[in-house]
Amino acid sequence: MSVFTPLARPELETFLAPYGLGRLLDFQGIAAGSENTNFFISLEQGEFVLTLVERGPVQEMPFFIELLDVLHDANLPVPYALRTTDGVALRELAGKPALLQPRLAGKHIKDANAQHCAQVGELLAHLHLATQANMIKRKTDRGLDWMLEEGTQFLSHLNAEQSDLLQRALEEITQQKTKILALPRANIHADLFRDNAMFEGTHLTGLIDFYNACSGPMLYDVAIALNDWCSDEQGQLDGARARALLGAYAALRPFTAAEAELWPTMLRVACVRFWLSRLIAAESFAGQDVLIHDPMEFQLRLAQRQKVDTPLPFAL
Numbered sequence: 001m002s003v004f005t006p007l008a009r010p011e012l013e014t015f016l017a018p019y020g021l022g023r024l025l026d027f028q029g030i031a032a033g034s035e036n037t038n039f040f041i042s043l044e045q046g047e048f049v050l051t052l053v054e055r056g057p058v059q060e061m062p063f064f065i066e067l068l069d070v071l072h073d074a075n076l077p078v079p080y081a082l083r084t085t086d087g088v089a090l091r092e093l094a095g096k097p098a099l100l101q102p103r104l105a106g107k108h109i110k111d112a113n114a115q116h117c118a119q120v121g122e123l124l125a126h127l128h129l130a131t132q133a134n135m136i137k138r139k140t141d142r143g144l145d146w147m148l149e150e151g152t153q154f155l156s157h158l159n160a161e162q163s164d165l166l167q168r169a170l171e172e173i174t175q176q177k178t179k180i181l182a183l184p185r186a187n188i189h190a191d192l193f194r195d196n197a198m199f200e201g202t203h204l205t206g207l208i209d210f211y212n213a214c215s216g217p218m219l220y221d222v223a224i225a226l227n228d229w230c231s232d233e234q235g236q237l238d239g240a241r242a243r244a245l246l247g248a249y250a251a252l253r254p255f256t257a258a259e260a261e262l263w264p265t266m267l268r269v270a271c272v273r274f275w276l277s278r279l280i281a282a283e284s285f286a287g288q289d290v291l292i293h294d295p296m297e298f299q300l301r302l303a304q305r306q307k308v309d310t311p312l313p314f315a316l
């Protein structure tokens with residue numbers, strides 16, 4: 001399980017007191033998640049999630065706090081950093097940056113249908129529209145240059161079939177990089193997988209885990225989401241789910257001609273991003289008690305995306 005930093009009740013009580021939310025009733029480490037330590041926290045005044053930031057861009061916490069405030073103010077269903085009675089959002093616990101957020105209702109779904117996908121498309125468009133005009137700049141640490149650098153290094157760790165597939169994708173990224181970076185931008189979630197959305201039945205109750213969020217091409221966010229929400233076991237896109245997600249998104253933010261042209265490329269780029277991060281995690285955390293996602297899933301998806309039969313809904 002991924003509780004990297006266990007906590008004892010007395011230190012938690014001391015940490016939670018300045019929020020003025022009543023006594024600590026219960027707390028529980030959350031096994032899901034692979035980056036940070038999370039706890040469900042029951043206080044007299046409600047249910048919360050405590051996050052201790054373990055890895056990644058710790059110095060950029062103010063960006064995440066500001067972005068979630070913007071999205072919360074736009075009435076989007078996202079967690080956000082609660083303030084202590086003195087107005088402090090970012091705190092420290094056990095030597096780690098720590099945030100307390102409201103706990104969103106619902107649970108993750110494994111088997112998505114077209115109705116789930118339509119809601120994901122709709123919420124993703126709202127997220128982009130809420131930030132497009134006043135985007136908060138943050139360069140991702142897993143962008144195209146990272147893919148080219150890490151991917152090139154990883155080629156020698158792969159078998160012939162895998163390295164051909166990756167090599168071809170890296171060449172495409174090199175060729176299309178300028179065009180990709182010129183696509184319309186906003187703040188993007190950049191990790192909208194099924195395990196980062198909460199549902200009650202078919203109602204989407206919220207998005208979590210914004211620690212990959214950045215400024216970037218909106219189409220990249222759509223491709224990341226679609227690759228997870230609309231793929232079958234063999235990595236193939238399910239047409240009905242894909243059309244539902246894309247149609248709901250485009251109804252709020254129509255795609256541009258440049259986005260339609262780069263769509264198949266973007267689906268492949270989004271596969272490379274997660275294939276590589278999973279390969280790296282599998283090597284770095286081998287044998288440790290950390291949740292590791294299967295890299296093969298993205299190898300299959302990338303292989304299937306060599307041909308894309310679901311075009312972007314785009315009207316001239």
Ligand SMILES: Nc1ncnc2c1ncn2[C@@H]1O[C@H](COP(=O)(O)OP(=O)(O)O)[C@@H](O)[C@H]1O
Binds near residue numbers: 033038049103
């Ligand atoms: N605000 C929240 N409301 C409800 N559940 C949450 C919230 N934040 C995290 N969780 C739960 O904690 C789990 C791990 O959180 P996540 O942010 O995905 O961790 P990680 O950054 O380590 O991948 C989620 O799968 C979800 O069940």
Ligand SMILES: N[C@@H](CCOP(=O)(O)O)C(=O)O
Binds near residue numbers: 035142191193277
């Ligand atoms: N959703 C991702 C995990 C998060 O990506 P990371 O780069 O922050 O580790 C996946 O399923 O691989």
